[in-house]
């Protein structure tokens with residue numbers, strides 16, 4: 001599906017009278033890949049884009065397509081002064097840095113700006129600004145900052161950097177200071193998808209949008225509510241305008257609400273559903289939401305009539321103990337009722353599951369499996385997180401990990417374990433794979449393919465190496481090598497494990 005951030009940025013720039021051209025190099029590259037390489041682009045292979053060894057495989061794609069990429073960039077940016085914005089999710093940092101360097105090599109007069117989700121303050125945007133090919137980083141919400149930044153660059157980049165922007169100048173990082181969040185989201189221009197090849201995406205004619213920003217909940221493992229600080233929502237009429245534009249201007253056949261949660265403001269949801277029904281717009285749409293008691297049969301029936309075909313609920317666990325530890329306010333009897341009512345309304349539904357939260361006992365874990373069994377006939381799909389429970393910088397769980405009985409070496413938060421040793425990465429991988437097997441056993445569709453973690457041997461090798469268990473580490477690295485064809489010597493931990 002097309003990206004959403006850049007169309008919002010394009011809309012904001014055009015509304016400010018700035019000429020913009022928008023490109024999707026990602027799909028151009030994807031269409032030129034060998035079929036065997038296309039799994040790199042599947043969400044289940046996201047790890048390829050983080051880890052140095054796997055980035056090596058991604059780098060090989062970029063070097064093979066170097067001539068095409070350079071030609072594309074030359075056509076896109078031309079010679080002379082131009083501001084080139086590149087968006088970067090966490091998985092896109094490596095390609096973004098690569099493109100930034102190529103842009104600078106092909107047009108030394110270009111000003112390179114990086115923005116996107118990996119540039120929020122919680123993700124150390126100064127590391128991105130330190131990349132030699134990057135001139136500016138837009139930190140956080142971009143629609144207003146990019147307009148100010150283009151004006152700043154266009155008038156000679158003199159004086160202080162605009163708020164919400166970092167500048168790399170003479171090996172130093174200058175900070176423009178904090179930019180307040182946009183108070184009234186209804187003032188934002190509509191996203192503009194001009195330039196994106198809308199008929200070439202895998203899920204043709206699916207147009208993403210965001211009806212709100214932030215979350216009403218405060219789950220301790222999650223960064224959404226910290227990134228966005230507070231929950232802000234758009235009015236039903238503003239969302240309705242965007243849906244109408246998606247159909248009439250962009251030819252949308254379906255809509256994806258990309259919010260942290262689509263049901264943060266129930267009265268807006270009621271109003272929007274009523275408007276879509278009254279205007280006879282029956283465009284199918286899907287969304288992610290929280291389980292809350294307000295998801296009652298009347299509202300669910302209205303949403304179904306208004307085109308809602310699919311809801312993903314962030315259940316995460318079906319243990320009251322774990323939900324309490326997570327800071328989730330879900331009542332499990334409400335969860336069962338909402339899942340049944342969603343099914344009765346004719347809406348397909350998926351539940352997200354996280355295994356291995358600190359404090360999750362074997363009994364807690366089994367409660368989640370039992371919940372899936374009990375609700376099997378109402379559920380369409382289960383989506384277990386292949387990050388299990390990541391403890392990410394910026395979250396409350398990271399800040400307070402000692403309170404949760406968790407230890408990890410600096411920078412090794414993925415390898416966290418509980419002080420009593422009952423929950424390690426190996427425990428979490430084992431529970432994750434048990435969810436996959438359980439789903440297969442009860443005939444419940446699972447978002448994650450197969451019954452094993454795809455890069456399990458590499459991760460388990462790293463896990464044992466991190467614990468100083470070199471013989472075990474070598475065993476898993478060799479299995480990884482045998483399965484993937486990557487020479488053991490090219491697996492970063494392998495040589496260290498040999499010592």
Ligand code: SF4
Nearest residue numbers: 215217219222224260
């Ligand atoms: S409900 Fe979802 S988006 Fe909101 S804080 Fe919890 S995990 Fe994050």
